[in-house]
Amino acid sequence: MTSTFKIAEDLEESRPIVEAVKVTKVYTPDVVALQDVSFRINKGEVVFLTGMSGAGKTTLLKLIYCLEMPTKGLIEVNGRDLSKITSAGIQRLRQTIGVAYQDFRVLPKVTVFQNIAMAMEVLYKEPKEIKSRINELLDMLNLLEKRHTPAGKLSRGEQQRVAIARAAANKPQLLIADEPTGNLDKTISARVMELFKQLNESGTTVIIATHDETIFKDSKNMVLDLHHGQLSF
Amino acid sequence: MGQFGYIVKQAARNISHTWSTQLMTLLTVSLAVLIFSFFFLVYTNMLKAGARLDDDLRIIIYLENEIVPEMQKQMRKKIKDYGEVEKIVFISKQDAFERLSRQLGNDRDVLNDLGPSFLPPSIEVYPEKNLKTLTQIKEFSDFLATLPGASKVQYGHNWMERLGYFTKLLRIIVMLSGALLLLTTVFIVSYTIRLTVVARHEEIEILRLLGANNAYIQGPLFIEGFLQGFLGTSIGIFSLYLLYHWIKSRFSGPDILNIFEFSFFPPSITFLIICTGLILCSGGSLLSIRKYLRI
Ligand SMILES: Nc1ncnc2c1ncn2[C@@H]1O[C@H](COP(=O)(O)OP(=O)(O)O)[C@@H](O)[C@H]1O
Ligand SMILES: [Mg+2]
Numbered sequence: 253m254t255s256t257f258k259i260a261e262d263l264e265e266s267r268p269i270v271e272a273v274k275v276t277k278v279y280t281p282d283v284v285a286l287q288d289v290s291f292r293i294n295k296g297e298v299v300f301l302t303g304m305s306g307a308g309k310t311t312l313l314k315l316i317y318c319l320e321m322p323t324k325g326l327i328e329v330n331g332r333d334l335s336k337i338t339s340a341g342i343q344r345l346r347q348t349i350g351v352a353y354q355d356f357r358v359l360p361k362v363t364v365f366q367n368i369a370m371a372m373e374v375l376y377k378e379p380k381e382i383k384s385r386i387n388e389l390l391d392m393l394n395l396l397e398k399r400h401t402p403a404g405k406l407s408r409g410e411q412q413r414v415a416i417a418r419a420a421a422n423k424p425q426l427l428i429a430d431e432p433t434g435n436l437d438k439t440i441s442a443r444v445m446e447l448f449k450q451l452n453e454s455g456t457t458v459i460i461a462t463h464d465e466t467i468f469k470d471s472k473n474m475v476l477d478l479h480h481g482q483l484s485f
Numbered sequence: 486m487g488q489f490g491y492i493v494k495q496a497a498r499n500i501s502h503t504w505s506t507q508l509m510t511l512l513t514v515s516l517a518v519l520i521f522s523f524f525f526l527v528y529t530n531m532l533k534a535g536a537r538l539d540d541d542l543r544i545i546i547y548l549e550n551e552i553v554p555e556m557q558k559q560m561r562k563k564i565k566d567y568g569e570v571e572k573i574v575f576i577s578k579q580d581a582f583e584r585l586s587r588q589l590g591n592d593r594d595v596l597n598d599l600g601p602s603f604l605p606p607s608i609e610v611y612p613e614k615n616l617k618t619l620t621q622i623k624e625f626s627d628f629l630a631t632l633p634g635a636s637k638v639q640y641g642h643n644w645m646e647r648l649g650y651f652t653k654l655l656r657i658i659v660m661l662s663g664a665l666l667l668l669t670t671v672f673i674v675s676y677t678i679r680l681t682v683v684a685r686h687e688e689i690e691i692l693r694l695l696g697a698n699n700a701y702i703q704g705p706l707f708i709e710g711f712l713q714g715f716l717g718t719s720i721g722i723f724s725l726y727l728l729y730h731w732i733k734s735r736f737s738g739p740d741i742l743n744i745f746e747f748s749f750f751p752p753s754i755t756f757l758i759i760c761t762g763l764i765l766c767s768g769g770s771l772l773s774i775r776k777y778l779r780i
Contacts, residue, residue: 317694319694340698340699342696343696343697343698343699344696345696346693346694346695346696347695347696348696349696351694353694357690357691357694359687359688359691362688370688370691370692370695371695373491374692374695374696374697374698374701375696376487376488376491418695
């Protein structure tokens with residue numbers, strides 16, 4: 253699959269949206285998930301985060317949206333030092349980030365529509381806007397017929413798309429997708445990548461964690477390759 | 486739809502999800518308010534009745550013989566030496582007879598054959614208002630019984646004593662039912678809110694990840710407690726009002742209840758009870774929010 257994402261050098265404005273300096277994460281008691289990781293992601297970029305299972309991809313993403321704190325090192329998102337962030341700051345930060353979690357985190361008893369709407373309601377968007385945006389996303393991801401089905405009744409691949417739609421709903425500044433194509437077949441994967449491309453064209457920075465080589469092997473985008481918690485360029 | 490609209494919508498959603506528990510809570514709160522305000526209503530009416538009785542509290546000393554004016558002066562001094570007295574009235578046989586015939590009105594004919602001699606003369610002593618407790622009144626009347634020529638002293642003590650005990654008992658019941666009200670509202674409401682928090686646990690976690698602010702997460706829970714307080718207290722008070730009217734219409738008659746002039750709470754007290762219920766229930770939900778929704 254060939255990617256046509258813009259590459260960082262093309263962008264006039266290259267301020268960092270995520271910057272990590274010597275970040276180490278140790279889970280108690282002694283699991284070293286990340287070690288001395290440093291990188292910089294500029295606004296408007298598309299970045300692939302790769303590595304084998306257990307390499308530390310999910311952990312790195314969690315640090316960015318403040319679900320985990322680094323054991324050592326500095327991490328800044330949008331110029332904000334996350335070690336000094338308040339709980340209100342975390343709320344504001346998360347409002348600008350859309351995350352498609354590896355484990356989806358959809359509410360099983362709630363409809364597909366409502367699962368996605370939650371992300372927009374939190375920002376107090378108008379019901380009309382919510383409806384049209386969700387229909388647009390569901391159409392793109394081939395889920396329109398399932399919009400009133402409880403998410404728990406869906407297959408894993410469908411749940412994954414609900415999680416992706418929710419992450420994309422607010423057209424966030426930063427979109428994080430953790431193994432977004434893990435449960436999807438080729439055609440649907442292509443649609444998901446198309447959605448990410450559209451978002452990126454409208455200004456969203458996209459970080460995709462994946463071990464699926466096919467979605468990034470031919471692209472000119474930045475690739476962060478993790479090996480046992482360390483970056484190798 | 487503004488921020489407040491969403492919070493209200495969310496609250497409605499929560500309530501509809503756990504509606505059976507919500508209903509039980511509402512009933513419990515209403516019942517607690519009804520029980521408390523019922524006893525409180527009886528108590529306030531009792532106090533009013535007591536105050537009315539106190540107002541025309543007098544001790545009557547029936548005498549064996551009429552007292553001549555010089556003796557009256559002496560008596561007056563003796564009584565005033567013992568305790569503070571608002572007023573002392575000497576009633577001669579003639580006075581008593583006239584009073585009785587006035588009271589009889591059109592039936593006064595029955596007295597025609599009798600004449601004033603069959604009624605005993607008496608002294609009516611109106612003690613100072615500060616002479617409040619029953620023991621003080623009892624002591625005073627015991628003293629009055631020792632006056633020369635006194636045959637019998639009367640102050641309706643049985644009636645007063647019973648009212649006094651009853652009022653004391655009621656005060657305890659009011660306090661107990663107040664404690665019940667406090668416990669049920671605060672704990673039942675906080676327990677119900679806790680259930681909502683547990684039921685929404687997964688959802689709240691996701692809302693946090695989506696960047697929901699505190700108002701968005703806590704607001705609906707607070708509204709839930711507030712609504713329970715408002716509806717529960719209002720239903721409780723309204724039921725009491727219906728009960729009051731029912732009792733009044735069933736047992737109304739010129740006799741019993743009119744002595745007491747049983748009346749409902751004035752609007753200010755009604756308002757105060759509703760506010761108290763509101764504050765207690767909101768407090769209960771705050772308690773739960775603080776305990777189970779630490780941010
Ligand atoms: N909450 C946790 N507690 C302890 N160890 C964890 C936790 N989360 C992840 N790990 C460990 O950290 C390492 C990196 O995990 P993860 O970031 O999930 O990797 P990846 O997403 O690349 O598969 C793994 O060895 C994993 O077992
Ligand atoms: Mg992972």
